[in-house]
Amino acid sequence: MKIRKINLIYFKIGIGKKNMESSENLNLNFIVDYNMSLFYIVNCWSKWDIDVNESYYNYFKENLSFNEEDDEFLKKFAAIRIQNKIGWDSESELASWASHNFPSHEKFDLFKPILNHFESKTYRNGENFGNFLKREVDKLETLKLQKEYEDLDAQDLIRKLCLLNPEYKNLKSVNCYLVYGIDKGSGGAGANGGDMIVEISPIAGDAVVKDTASKLVHEYIHIAVCIKKRLLNEEKTKDKFNIPFPGFEGRNLADLFEELFAYSVCNTLIDHYDASKKIEKYSQYKQQIYREAYFWWSHVDEFGESLKDFINGKTNPEECLNILIEKYLSYLSISNR
Numbered sequence: 001m002k003i004r005k006i007n008l009i010y011f012k013i014g015i016g017k018k019n020m021e022s023s024e025n026l027n028l029n030f031i032v033d034y035n036m037s038l039f040y041i042v043n044c045w046s047k048w049d050i051d052v053n054e055s056y057y058n059y060f061k062e063n064l065s066f067n068e069e070d071d072e073f074l075k076k077f078a079a080i081r082i083q084n085k086i087g088w089d090s091e092s093e094l095a096s097w098a099s100h101n102f103p104s105h106e107k108f109d110l111f112k113p114i115l116n117h118f119e120s121k122t123y124r125n126g127e128n129f130g131n132f133l134k135r136e137v138d139k140l141e142t143l144k145l146q147k148e149y150e151d152l153d154a155q156d157l158i159r160k161l162c163l164l165n166p167e168y169k170n171l172k173s174v175n176c177y178l179v180y181g182i183d184k185g186s187g188g189a190g191a192n193g194g195d196m197i198v199e200i201s202p203i204a205g206d207a208v209v210k211d212t213a214s215k216l217v218h219e220y221i222h223i224a225v226c227i228k229k230r231l232l233n234e235e236k237t238k239d240k241f242n243i244p245f246p247g248f249e250g251r252n253l254a255d256l257f258e259e260l261f262a263y264s265v266c267n268t269l270i271d272h273y274d275a276s277k278k279i280e281k282y283s284q285y286k287q288q289i290y291r292e293a294y295f296w297w298s299h300v301d302e303f304g305e306s307l308k309d310f311i312n313g314k315t316n317p318e319e320c321l322n323i324l325i326e327k328y329l330s331y332l333s334i335s336n337r
């Protein structure tokens with residue numbers, strides 16, 4: 001196995017202020033790791049699921065002159081994920097496995113020959129792909145994403161919002177894996193299995209790094225606060241929230257509640273976009289994803305005001321959640337009219 005392990009960087013973000021009870025154990029660790037980027041890229045090339053970022057394949061297709069043998073390897077990669085039921089819930093475990101230099105693992109070891117094959121391919125400049133990627137991943141460290149994140153002052157805020165989640169006392173750290181991104185703008189981000197994976201291009205400018213930091217906050221809220229889990233677990237809310245959101249395929253009321261929650265936190269307490277511009281933008285599209293966006297941008301400010309009251313100590317966690325639920329249900333009856 002030629003795969004090298006480089007640059008496993010752990011940053012711990014400071015301990016929260018003591019003036020309000022909060023989930024103090026919750027930390028965010030930024031990890032930049034060559035192995036993780038290699039795994040992530042090959043995983044995307046394999047298109048094992050429709051939700052992977054398929055643009056990686058086209059981006060590298062020419063530069064690495066993919067041939068039939070390569071496509072066979074990628075098919076095999078996809079088959080390993082599917083046959084061994086290594087689904088989206090395994091993303092965090094896979095990321096940890098990769099960034100710990102691929103320790104022996106009953107199922108994951110099957111990926112090793114495939115990673116090895118692609119690592120030794122030749123990139124268009126004549127360089128070995130592994131060396132090319134190593135150099136690019138090194139650059140990710142210079143992007144100051146952690147600094148941007150810290151400047152948003154979000155860590156303390158998220159710790160407080162975790163009080164809305166009864167499991168907050170058990171929360172410890174969340175890893176944020178930064179992987180080689182190909183988009184010039186801010187790339188994809190996902191939170192599956194307890195940690196985050198964020199794509200970022202080594203040539204990202206300051207504006208993109210900033211955008212990525214706020215995207216990261218949004219994903220972090222999904223992981224740490226995970227308000228939908230509470231709504232679906234508790235007796236008094238589960239029946240109300242475990243029903244399909246009207247007109248949104250595959251999404252229930254709890255899913256959209258959590259999305260509105262995450263957007264409201266970012267917009268009201270951190271980013272302060274002009275919601276009316278977003279409403280205007282999304283009102284013209286018919287696809288589900290834009291109609292969703294239209295829904296939350298229409299309510300993001302008002303919903304966010306209640307979150308602000310909670311953060312400022314005007315309401316306690318239970319009061320806040322009740323107010324949010326009431327508001328949300330009223331938005332639904334308005335949109336149904």
Ligand SMILES: [Zn+2]
Pocket residue numbers: 218222259262
């Ligand atoms: Zn989201």
